[in-house]
Amino acid sequence: MATDQISALLSQVGLGNRPAFGSLYDMTSAKLFGVCLRILRDRAEAEDAVQEVYIKIWHNAKSFQQAGASPMSWLIAIARNQSIDKLRSRRAPAVELDDAFEVMDNAPGPEASLAAKDEKSKIDLCIDTLSKDRAAAVRAAYVEGYSYLELATRFQLPLNTLRTWLRRSLISLRECLES
Amino acid sequence: MSKQPRDDDDGVLAAEYVLGVLTPGDRNAFAARLGGEAALRALVRVWEQNFAAFNGEYESVNPPAAVRNALHEKLFGGEAKAGFWQSLGFWRNLSFATLAALALTIAVPYAFKPAPQATSIAELSGETKAVKLAVSYDVASATLRYTRVEGQAAEGRDFELWAVIGKDAPVSLGVIPASASGTIKVPSQLAAKISDAVLAISDEPKGGSPTGKATGAVLSVGKLTPI
Numbered sequence: 001m002a003t004d005q006i007s008a009l010l011s012q013v014g015l016g017n018r019p020a021f022g023s024l025y026d027m028t029s030a031k032l033f034g035v036c037l038r039i040l041r042d043r044a045e046a047e048d049a050v051q052e053v054y055i056k057i058w059h060n061a062k063s064f065q066q067a068g069a070s071p072m073s074w075l076i077a078i079a080r081n082q083s084i085d086k087l088r089s090r091r092a093p094a095v096e097l098d099d100a101f102e103v104m105d106n107a108p109g110p111e112a113s114l115a116a117k118d119e120k121s122k123i124d125l126c127i128d129t130l131s132k133d134r135a136a137a138v139r140a141a142y143v144e145g146y147s148y149l150e151l152a153t154r155f156q157l158p159l160n161t162l163r164t165w166l167r168r169s170l171i172s173l174r175e176c177l178e179s
Numbered sequence: 180m181s182k183q184p185r186d187d188d189d190g191v192l193a194a195e196y197v198l199g200v201l202t203p204g205d206r207n208a209f210a211a212r213l214g215g216e217a218a219l220r221a222l223v224r225v226w227e228q229n230f231a232a233f234n235g236e237y238e239s240v241n242p243p244a245a246v247r248n249a250l251h252e253k254l255f256g257g258e259a260k261a262g263f264w265q266s267l268g269f270w271r272n273l274s275f276a277t278l279a280a281l282a283l284t285i286a287v288p289y290a291f292k293p294a295p296q297a298t299s300i301a302e303l304s305g306e307t308k309a310v311k312l313a314v315s316y317d318v319a320s321a322t323l324r325y326t327r328v329e330g331q332a333a334e335g336r337d338f339e340l341w342a343v344i345g346k347d348a349p350v351s352l353g354v355i356p357a358s359a360s361g362t363i364k365v366p367s368q369l370a371a372k373i374s375d376a377v378l379a380i381s382d383e384p385k386g387g388s389p390t391g392k393a394t395g396a397v398l399s400v401g402k403l404t405p406i
Contacts, residue, residue, distance in 0.1 A: 002406040005300070018255065025247060026297060027406065030239035037240055039199075050242055051250045058254055069224060073231035077197075084199035088206060123232040141198040143236045148200045170194040177229055 002027075006071040013061035021058060029054070031072070032079040039083035039145035049086050053079045084145045126176035134169040141166070193222035197230060297324075299374045303401035310338055310380050310399045312355070321370035323352070326360040330398075332382070338398070339387045342369060343377040354387045355380065377402045 006027065012020030032053055036046035056078050064074055127135045137155060140146055146154070152162040195201050196209045213220055297315035304311045310330030316323050323340075332338045340363060341349035352363055365373060381388070382395035 002300075002404075005406070023297075025250070029247070030241045031237060033242040033246075034237045034240045038237055047242060047246050051246060051253065054250050055254060069228055070231065073228060073234065076231070076234050076237070077227045080199065085206075087199075088203040123229050138198070139233055139236075141200050142230050142233050145199045147202070151200065166200065167188075167191050167195070170191050171188075173229075174190055174194070 003071060006075075007064075010057075010061050010064045010071055010074075013058065014064065021054075024057070025054060028072070028075055032075060035076055035079040036083045038143065039080065040087055045086060046083075049082050050079070052086075053082045056082065080142075080145065087145055088147070122177060123173075126173050129176055130169050130172060134165065137162075137166055138169055138173070189219060190222055193219060194226045197223055197226040297406065299403040299405045301378055301401040301403040303378055303380055303399040305380075305397070305399040307398065309382070312380070312399065312401075314378065314401070314403070316365075316374065316403055318370060318374050321365040321367060323363040323365060324360070325355065325363065327358075331357060335385055336395075337383050337385050337387055338380050339383040339393070341379045341381065341393060342373045343379060344369070344372045349379065349393060351388065351391065352378075354383070373403060374405050375403055 006024065009020045009024040009027070013024055029050065033046060033050045036049040036053065037043065040046045040049060053075075057075065060078075064071065069077070127138065130138070133155065137151055140154070141151060148159060148163050148166070151166065152159045155162060157165065192201075192209060196206065199206075201209065209219075213223065298318045299316040301314045301316075302312070303314060308329050310332075311328040313326045313328055314323055330338075337354045339354050340352040342352055342365075343349045350369060352365060352369075355363070378401055379393075379397050380399040381393040381397050383393070384395075388394050
């Protein structure tokens with residue numbers, strides 16, 4: 001239902017319908033702002049980022065249909081990309097070590113989000129085939145937007161070891177997802 | 180060992196790009212390739228869909244209203260807003276999904292100004308085409324917004340809106356104004372309870388049911404669904 005609605009709004013936005021864009025913003029900005037805030041960990045930067053995200057959405061909504069993804073995943077991908085680009089363009093990463101590990105123990109949040117429903121079962125099954133540490137690293141990389149360097153710091157591994165380790169996890173994941 | 184990662188494995192590189200772990204240099208180099216390589220874009224899309232399962236971890240946080248205003252300013256400047264979406268004839272040819280989506284749109288009187296969030300939506304319809312409404316509800320402001328898709332009350336009659344919460348008797352939310360779209364304020368004691376209530380429209384004497392219970396035919400029903 002909500003997915004249909006967001007798709008319908010997006011196709012209207014692709015046609016340059018401003019009221020539809022306003023509605024799309026009202027329905028989705030809290031989630032996308034949440035994404036920017038989580039990755040950037042800075043309110044002012046997240047506010048800037050979320051504006052850039054919607055400017056991209058306005059200009060690129062046309063390409064949504066051909067992308068064939070779920071609309072919420074498509075929007076979140078734009079928000080994550082924007083936030084990660086912004087994060088990497090900072091000089092020094094501003095990260096506190098404390099809040100790193102709490103995420104890693106968490107199962108996917110109880111919040112029955114629009115977005116989480118898409119591919120749930122398969123990736124979760126496949127993530128479970130990884131060791132606990134590796135699954136946590138993949139998840140933290142995605143959700144928090146950590147770089148290899150930050151992951152290496154958090155998992156207390158040399159950078160190259162961590163990189164090889166994560167890539168192997170991705171290969172295992174791919175094999176599992178394709179099987 | 181077959182799982183030894185190779186630097187030129189685009190599938191893994193695409194996953195690293197989607198995760199966001201690449202260094203700025205590698206990330207930019209990969210992004211630059213995306214424009215010209217459809218196969219690479221497809222790999223990115225597959226990983227985005229795979230990892231979408233983690234999106235539930237992102238909690239929603241309402242951005243301040245200033246963000247919406249600044250965005251409007253950046254995109255549209257001070258331009259006047261187009262009004263042709265308000266035409267009703269246009270509506271009848273749209274699918275329900277589009278209609279429901281656009282209902283929210285039209286309910287916002289001036290296109291792109293600070294507006295409350297919609298937290299639930301419903302379509303109210305019945306076997307006859309007597310009256311059909313698209314409704315959105317914002318729990319924070321306890322406001323229902325409706326767009327009339329079809330139907331007007333007969334001369335000397337009114338449509339009355341009812342909320343059915345759980346197993347309780349229907350509670351009146353008042354008479355629906357005759358306008359094409361508008362808002363109905365929900366009494367504060369009901370505000371939180373009706374987010375997933377069933378809404379119904381009955382045919383009543385002018386001014387609404389005299390008894391506090393629906394006296395006429397129930398013409399249209401729909402359930403509010405939280406979004």
